[in-house]
Amino acid sequence: MKKLPIALAFAVLLAACGKQDADQTAKAAPAAAPVPKAAAPADQPANPTAPTSAAALMGPKLDTVIAGSWRSDKNKARDQYRHPKEMLEFFGLKPGDTLIEITPGGGWFAEILAPAMKGNGTYIAAVAKPKKPEGEAAQDQSALQKKFAADPTEYGEAKTIEFDGQAPNFGPAGSADMVVTFRNVHNWVSAGTAPQMFKAFFDVLKPGGVLGVEDHRAADGADVEQTKEKGYLPTDYVIKLATDAGFKLKAKSEINANPKDTKDYEKGVWTLPPTLELGDKDKDKYLAIGESDRMTLKFVKPGAGDEIFHQGNESAGGN
Numbered sequence: 001m002k003k004l005p006i007a008l009a010f011a012v013l014l015a016a017c018g019k020q021d022a023d024q025t026a027k028a029a030p031a032a033a034p035v036p037k038a039a040a041p042a043d044q045p046a047n048p049t050a051p052t053s054a055a056a057l058m059g060p061k062l063d064t065v066i067a068g069s070w071r072s073d074k075n076k077a078r079d080q081y082r083h084p085k086e087m088l089e090f091f092g093l094k095p096g097d098t099l100i101e102i103t104p105g106g107g108w109f110a111e112i113l114a115p116a117m118k119g120n121g122t123y124i125a126a127v128a129k130p131k132k133p134e135g136e137a138a139q140d141q142s143a144l145q146k147k148f149a150a151d152p153t154e155y156g157e158a159k160t161i162e163f164d165g166q167a168p169n170f171g172p173a174g175s176a177d178m179v180v181t182f183r184n185v186h187n188w189v190s191a192g193t194a195p196q197m198f199k200a201f202f203d204v205l206k207p208g209g210v211l212g213v214e215d216h217r218a219a220d221g222a223d224v225e226q227t228k229e230k231g232y233l234p235t236d237y238v239i240k241l242a243t244d245a246g247f248k249l250k251a252k253s254e255i256n257a258n259p260k261d262t263k264d265y266e267k268g269v270w271t272l273p274p275t276l277e278l279g280d281k282d283k284d285k286y287l288a289i290g291e292s293d294r295m296t297l298k299f300v301k302p303g304a305g306d307e308i309f310h311q312g313n314e315s316a317g318g319n
């Protein structure tokens with residue numbers, strides 16, 4: 001057996017001792033303390049939730065109101081065609097709004113809007129001043145007044161104003177947050193009062209206020225003089241009425257679209273439900289089509305700082 005040289009043996013011994021000292025030092029050194037995470041400010045939650053928009057707060061209230069016991073089964077059956085919640089959310093109805101419904105008729109939407117705004121907003125029904133004690137205007141006004149008087153719990157805070165269709169005024173300038181009208185524009189077009197009506201909507205709204213319009217939709221490019229008598233209007237024609245008054249088109253929706261509506265009926269749109277002007281003649285056919293194909297438009301009154309601002313009778317564009 002060969003022996004290691006003395007110098008080499010001594011070197012091996014030193015290396016072994018060095019490793020042992022390093023191991024002991026590593027064991028003795030305390031572990032590095034973790035860097036603490038920055039604490040959230042005392043007045044802020046650690047995981048803040050996204051804020052809820054004011055318009056979104058109306059959703060649960062609308063659900064409750066639409067299911068309300070004061071609404072008749074006949075009116076509730078039309079929800080599938082009229083889409084009240086979806087339409088009001090599209091328009092952006094908010095708690096605390098002052099809302100004016102133009103020509104509410106017998107009150108189909110008033111049954112929803114008045115209770116929805118009760119306690120947190122204002123609902124105003126604007127009804128046409130009857131020219132005679134009988135007729136549609138007088139009947140609608142009477143029906144609405146009876147509805148409100150019969151249920152003060154739901155309608156006790158609802159307000160009613162009259163207006164003259166030739167020179168409409170819906171309240172103090174800049175006093176409303178929202179104006180809505182459902183399936184009425186064709187009547188004003190036929191009566192020749194549509195420009196005055198849209199100008200009055202513009203005047204009563206606050207800057208930034210919303211005009212919501214729903215009406216029976218004619219084919220694009222259709223002749224207004226032919227379609228208005230059947231209850232339908234081209235969308236671009238209605239948009240021009242609004243933008244000529246100073247509004248800016250904010251959005252269009254297909255909430256109330258119905259591709260089954262052929263718009264060529266003997267008695268116009270009134271051939272379809274709910275009117276069914278032809279009675280039992282082809283009734284099942286028209287019930288299968290359902291209610292009309294309708295445009296749903298959201299307009300905004302520009303503010304003083306907006307790029308588009310109403311001046312006099314100048315058109316403000318908006319398409």
